[in-house]
Structures are given as structure tokens and as C-alpha cells.
Amino acid sequence: MTNFNRRQFGLMFGAGAAALALPTYLRAQGKPRVVVIGGGAGGATAARYIAKDSKGEIDVTLIDASEKFTTCFFSNLYLGGFRDFDSITHGYERLQSNYGINKITAFAKSVDKASKMVILADGSSVPYDRLVVSPGIDLIYDSVEGYSEEAAEIAPHAWKAGPQTQLLKAKLDAVKDGEQIVMVAPPNPYRCPPGPYERVSMMAHMLKAKGHTNSKIIILDPKEKFSKQGLFQEGWAKYYPGMVEWYGPDVHGGIKSVDAASGTVETDLDTFTGALLNVIPAQKAGMIAAKAGLTNDSGFCPIDAATMRSDNDENIFVIGDASIAGAMPKSGFSANSQAKVAAMIIRSELTDSKAFPAKYANTCWSLIETNDGVKVGAQYEPKDGKIASTSTFVSQTGEEDSVRKATYEESEGWYKGITADMFG
Amino acid sequence: MQIEATAPISAILLFLSSMTVGAQEVDPIRGEKLFKACSNCHEVGEGAKNKVGPHLDGVFGRTAGSIDGFKYSSALKRAGEEGLTWSAESIDAYIEKPRDFVKGNRMSYRGMEKAQDRSDLVAWLERISLNSPSADINAESTSEVVGFAAAVLEMDGDPDYGEYLSGDCVTCHQISGQADGIPSIIGLPKEYFVRSLFEYKTNVRQNEVMKNRVVNLSNEEIAALAAYFTGIQPQ
Numbered sequence A: 001m002t003n004f005n006r007r008q009f010g011l012m013f014g015a016g017a018a019a020l021a022l023p024t025y026l027r028a029q030g031k032p033r034v035v036v037i038g039g040g041a042g043g044a045t046a047a048r049y050i051a052k053d054s055k056g057e058i059d060v061t062l063i064d065a066s067e068k069f070t071t072c073f074f075s076n077l078y079l080g081g082f083r084d085f086d087s088i089t090h091g092y093e094r095l096q097s098n099y100g101i102n103k104i105t106a107f108a109k110s111v112d113k114a115s116k117m118v119i120l121a122d123g124s125s126v127p128y129d130r131l132v133v134s135p136g137i138d139l140i141y142d143s144v145e146g147y148s149e150e151a152a153e154i155a156p157h158a159w160k161a162g163p164q165t166q167l168l169k170a171k172l173d174a175v176k177d178g179e180q181i182v183m184v185a186p187p188n189p190y191r192c193p194p195g196p197y198e199r200v201s202m203m204a205h206m207l208k209a210k211g212h213t214n215s216k217i218i219i220l221d222p223k224e225k226f227s228k229q230g231l232f233q234e235g236w237a238k239y240y241p242g243m244v245e246w247y248g249p250d251v252h253g254g255i256k257s258v259d260a261a262s263g264t265v266e267t268d269l270d271t272f273t274g275a276l277l278n279v280i281p282a283q284k285a286g287m288i289a290a291k292a293g294l295t296n297d298s299g300f301c302p303i304d305a306a307t308m309r310s311d312n313d314e315n316i317f318v319i320g321d322a323s324i325a326g327a328m329p330k331s332g333f334s335a336n337s338q339a340k341v342a343a344m345i346i347r348s349e350l351t352d353s354k355a356f357p358a359k360y361a362n363t364c365w366s367l368i369e370t371n372d373g374v375k376v377g378a379q380y381e382p383k384d385g386k387i388a389s390t391s392t393f394v395s396q397t398g399e400e401d402s403v404r405k406a407t408y409e410e411s412e413g414w415y416k417g418i419t420a421d422m423f424g
Numbered sequence B: 001m002q003i004e005a006t007a008p009i010s011a012i013l014l015f016l017s018s019m020t021v022g023a024q025e026v027d028p029i030r031g032e033k034l035f036k037a038c039s040n041c042h043e044v045g046e047g048a049k050n051k052v053g054p055h056l057d058g059v060f061g062r063t064a065g066s067i068d069g070f071k072y073s074s075a076l077k078r079a080g081e082e083g084l085t086w087s088a089e090s091i092d093a094y095i096e097k098p099r100d101f102v103k104g105n106r107m108s109y110r111g112m113e114k115a116q117d118r119s120d121l122v123a124w125l126e127r128i129s130l131n132s133p134s135a136d137i138n139a140e141s142t143s144e145v146v147g148f149a150a151a152v153l154e155m156d157g158d159p160d161y162g163e164y165l166s167g168d169c170v171t172c173h174q175i176s177g178q179a180d181g182i183p184s185i186i187g188l189p190k191e192y193f194v195r196s197l198f199e200y201k202t203n204v205r206q207n208e209v210m211k212n213r214v215v216n217l218s219n220e221e222i223a224a225l226a227a228y229f230t231g232i233q234p235q
């Protein structure tokens, strides 16, 4: 049961500016309202923590365009055959039944900051006292010439989980021995820095498991180096000799264009052809962030490091991939961590609960081959107005098999943990 | 993390030969190896302490859910109050399908399918469980860790602050007390909880994600976490 009333707010809009003060007045008798846009790693966590910890004192509404959420995290393990699709797809039922959260399945079209309302695609509006914006990323298709939303139906990006991921899996499964896969890797900043390289590992695992060792995966990267590079390259040489080639800009000289139909990528060096093209373009904050006037020139949203509050509006908090979170990478772990800081601050403002100094964390695991997991992580705190790391760690090359296996098992435990923390 | 049974097992087992229970051949020596499935959570033998699960020393004849200071699920405690005691038969049935044996108990163990495995394990357990649990909970820790932990255990942690800080922990350690690949930290004895954290800090136990967290925690914060985590019940 959603407790906004379309007719009522429609009428108020019709009644003109004078009536706009009304919703605030009406709500003053009731509970404070928090609205969350985006039911992913950041949004679902924020909604759950605010509802859970305020014990019913705050009315929480979660808006997401979908009925179900498929996690990008572990979607590479689905490609590699380690997980089925259902196991990475989650519903919002427990958030509704156990925490009293109103889930609205709709696309949020814009935010009226002056009257503190979210406007949905059908024109109805949802009022808030505090708004949490966690829309994840949008792809900048034309950052790679020749690429587009239509081209993605042939050359999937699979950088938002769902049908794109299933399409990539189907295409991967159809690759024959000796055929090539070409990945165009994204420029910084993008969600999940080790993600493309874990994906290559999982694709190579799948090919090798089928005996397709004459196939090759070519990575065309606009970056000079990438996350956990030493660990990945060590793993590729060990498990998939001759099957993975990585070209940075000093080798390919620049990625000129792609042609999805013919499966080709034009670079300064050469034209690369693949039976499967996986093009991951540049990224920006989910469109609602720009629509609401929360982004800067970078396409992402500046925030206050101590609270995750938007620099542009005191009633709005931006978390997850859409935010500019200093030294924190864009990851599900980071989004979940930022959500808890925002939730604590919002509760303290609306219900006078205690506020504590912000602390953030991240860990990203990647699977290279069966039972060979690696990880990188850090703890963070606000420092001089930015989120800065206080300590970091990363797996080492040459680690023992037992350590790598334990790391993989830890990642499985984390997946259970974070999805329970998001969806209850 | 590698915690083994603490008695000199192989010495005892040298004197054991294969023997029969009913019609079935049992092999307690195999049982020792099979205990690996339990040893992440349970200790047994002289000096055994509570971990994720209660220690199993003297478990034969013991009422289910009856160790003081261990936070059992209400389901298992109730089963004990209603008369469930541990015997070769009941342990066998429990570890076959923990979820089904006592509905709502919180042992996150999948179950041991093969009857032969279960009887071998139970036969070994019967011999190794001595009913002489550790008198000193800090027995195994280094004196450095014990010292650090003692300072924190004297503090009154703020459970509200602990609850906020716990946000970082429950991304991995499920608040329900379920454990799937990462141990449960719900319902651990306070000393064990605090000491574990210092063991990561001082490299007595090695795990990068844990160490990275603990090096950033002050004593006050560890006390707050201990106050919060030991004050909640597993679901």
C-alpha cells in the first residue's frame, strides 16, 4: 500500500502555486517522510536502515523502476557458470512486509526541489522531507563512436544487470572454438574497477571448460593500467595461457569506432574482429541526478564527505555510483556503506537519534578461476572535506592456493551478507 | 582460522581399533577427519571453549541447549527443556539434517548425508569428549592479546555507537546469525569476541579484511561493538 495520493497531489498542482505549501502542512501531523530513488545496493540499504532503526517513526518510500533487482555483483560468476540467474535476482517483498517500506514500482522522472516532491513517469508525485538518490549509472553510449542503445542489442555492455547480462551469456555460450571475443573496456570513472577483468577471467574459464582453448579474448583498454592488474595478469598466464591479450593505449593507439553488425573495432593500430563484442562505454550518474540538478560537469554528484548530503540541496543525499565519493571506488560494497552513513544522519535530523562520525568501507573480490579469488579493500573517513582512505589492503601475487580458496569462500559469504543487508 | 580439537587425539586413537555398533562397522579414525566439517564452529576435548557453536566436551548425556554463557536459539533451549539430551542417536539425527531436527535452531550446517560418515564421526566424538572444558577462556591467547582484551573488557561500551559501527560488520557477518562462508559473530561470548579482534590486530590470526577493520578501531569502539553484538540474540 503506497500512501501518497495521486488525485490529491494532482489537484494541488492544478490549484496553483499557493496550494504547494499544503503537502508539508498536511504531513506535519504525520510522520516525517523519506523517499529513496533506486532500489539497488545503495537505495535498498538506505531504505531498510531508516525503516528498521527508526522503528516506525519515519515513513519510508522506495521507488525503483523494476519489480526485481538483479545484482551486477556476481553477474560475472553467472557468465562463468558459477551461479544461475535466479540466485542473483532479488525481490523487495521482505522490505515491505518486515520493515513497512512502501515500494513504488515506477520510473522517477524529475524532482521538484522547491516543493520537495519526486515526479513519477505518469505525472503523479511523491512528497518527501528527505530524499535519497541512488540511481546508479547511465551509459554514455556515444563515448564510443558507432555504439548506441540499439547496437547494445548486438554487442551487449552488460554493465547494468538484467536482460543485457543474459544476452551476453547467450552470446558467450555460442562462441565456437577458435573464434575471438573483443572487449572494449571503459575509461575512468566507472562502476566496479576490477569488473571488466573479472569478466574476462570468467569468459576465459567458460571457453577453457568447453575445451575452446584456440579462442582468444582481446581487451582494448583506454586506460594505461587497471585495478589488480598484476593479480589478473598472473592468473591469466597461469590458467589461460595464450587466451587473453590486453592492449593499453600505447599499443592500440586509440579506440576509433565500433561496428556492432560486423563485430569490428577500429583502432589506430589495427581493426579487431570478434564473434562477440562486449563494449563497456563511459558512464555518468543515473539520469535522474542530472534532472534534479545534483550533478556537476563530471556527470556525477558532489557530496559532503561527512554526511553524503548533496552539495546542491540540503534535503537530498546522493549515495552509490552516482556520487563523487573521494577515494572510494564505485562498488556495491561502497554504496551499501555510504547508505548507512546517510541513513544515520537522516534519522538524527528527523527523529533526534544520535549521530556519530562517518566511517566508510569497501572490499571488492574477484574470481579468476575456480577457487582462486582475490580481493582489494580499504576503510575510509572524511578528511579535509573529502572521503580519504585510512588503511588499505590487496591480495598478493604468488599466494598459496588455500589463501585464494578462502578468499573465494569469503566472497560467497559476503554476497549472502550484503544481499541480506539490502533486502532483509 | 584453524582451530583444532585440543586433546592429543592421535595418541588416544592409536589404542582404538575399528569396532562395531549394531551391525555397522565404525571407524573413529575416519571420524577425526570428518570432524573438520564441525571444527570451524566447535571445539571438543580438554580445554574446549565455546566458539560459533557451543563446545562439545562432555556432550554425551548433556541436556540440549544447556551450556551457561552460550547464546542458544530459543528453539534449541526449548527442546532441551522438553527433555532432549544428546546421545549417539540424537546427535546422528541432528547432524543429518540440522534444520529439520529442531525447527528454528541456528546451527548453519548443511547436514552430513552418509550414515557411515555420521556413525564414524559420532564414534570419534564419543571418545574424545571428556567433560573437562577450559577453565580459563584466555588459555590459548598470547599474553599481549589477553592484556589488550582485558582493558577493553573493563570498559562500558555504548551499544548505540556499537549499533552504528556494526553497519560495517553486517555486510559480511549476517545479523540473523546465519553463517555461509563467513563465521557468525552473533551470540559469541564477550571475551571471545574482543579477544578475536585483537588477534587480528596483532596477527595472531591472519585475515586482511578483519585486520583492516580492527586497526581502525579504538578501544572505545571495540567496547561499543562488543556491547552491541553480545546484547543481541540470534534469530
Ligand SMILES: Cc1cc2nc3c(=O)[nH]c(=O)nc-3n(C[C@H](O)[C@H](O)[C@H](O)COP(=O)(O)OP(=O)(O)OC[C@H]3O[C@@H](n4cnc5c(N)ncnc54)[C@H](O)[C@@H]3O)c2cc1C
Binding pocket: A037, A038, A039, A040, A041, A042, A043, A063, A064, A065, A066, A069, A071, A072, A073, A074, A075, A076, A106, A107, A108, A109, A134, A135, A136, A137, A158, A159, A160, A191, A192, A195, A196, A199, A286, A287, A288, A319, A320, A321, A322, A330, A331, A332, A333, A334, A335, A363, A364, A365
Ligand atoms: C559486471 C559488474 C560486476 C560488479 N561486481 C561487483 C562486486 O563484486 N562487488 C561490488 O561491491 N560491486 C560490484 N559491482 C558494482 C555494483 O554493482 C555497483 O557499484 C552498485 O550496484 C551501485 O549501487 P547503486 O545503488 O549506486 O546503483 P544500483 O545498484 O545500480 O541501483 C540503482 C537502481 O535504481 C534504479 N533507477 C535508476 N534510475 C531510476 C529512476 N529514475 N527511477 C526509478 N528507478 C531508478 C535502477 O533500476 C536500479 O535498480 C559490479 C558491477 C558490474 C557492472
